[in-house]
Amino acid sequence: MIGFLSILTPIENVLTWALEGLHTTFGLTWAWSIVALTISVRMLLVPLTVRQIHSMQRMQQYLPEMKAIQKRYKNDRRKQNEELMKFYKEHQINPASSCLPILPQIPIFFALYFVLRDFDDEIYPLYPQSDLGWLGFVPDITANITSDWSGYVLLTVYVASQVASTWFMPTQSKGQRVIFLILPLVFAFFILDPPGGTVFPVGLLIYWMTTNLWTVGQGLVTRGLRQKTTPEPVKRSSRTPPKTERPEDVAPLEPDGAEPTPKAAGQPRKVKRKKKKGARR
């Protein structure tokens, strides 16, 4: 645990430097500095989002086949998942999600926690009389969430934003989605009554809220983009082996006119796999 905390020190320094910079050069209050910091971090991650949009578009081309797999193994979720993953690999589909981008958020969250917890002792004395409030109703963003009624308001907004952002993330099943809708509530109760008298500063909620709302906004924009663009059949034929699958390639548009179906859904997959392997090697 001590080793983990010492890893955080450089991150804490960077966060402190960024917050102070935003505060002094742009004249932002501390709360808005946190918002600005969060947004800048998320903006750096936008290239990843662009990639995700591409992979989602690609995934939609294979939707009929993926649905067929899901139907075939609907009683065995494990098997269904495995088959789906095999299908991704075969067709070189890059699923939108991944674990790695989540990990940096964990040390940042902890580091911000320590920065805000020690804010009164370490940063505030350097900037006496600076504004610790937010939007005129939060008196002190370094105070515990439960110390003022505004904390409860922000906590409600946080839970709502968490639920909303969950809505835009790809999930495997309905059950999982339900779990992820309930968990923010559990987390909220944990914040309200933390064990061992831990302090949860309001600023941490501001960070969490901002990042969630960014996810929601991004999801809305992405959704719009996905509906506008129709995948080109030419692109697809370059990736699928020629001749053997060309007839299905130029498939008619679906009734809604959005996506051309790449292949007939009912076609046995094993045969196709053999063809693919033969063409690759």
Next chain:
Amino acid sequence: MRYVGIAGVYAYRYTFGALFPATCKYHPSCSQYAIDALRQYGLVRGTILAGWRLLRCNPWSHGGLDKAEDQRLFR
């Protein structure tokens, strides 16, 4: 000793893992892979395998079926 690592993974699952929707592009998921790897290869090698898996679970990889016992790092 390996159970320390497994406990750590479970601690992650019920705290931070719970904050994010399941996002893994591999099967089994990274946390399950970590648990399997720790159980089969011990704390040190299991941690290395899990770390390598996490690095592979990036936006540029293709994901797919990837079980701990199929690893090729340690023989």
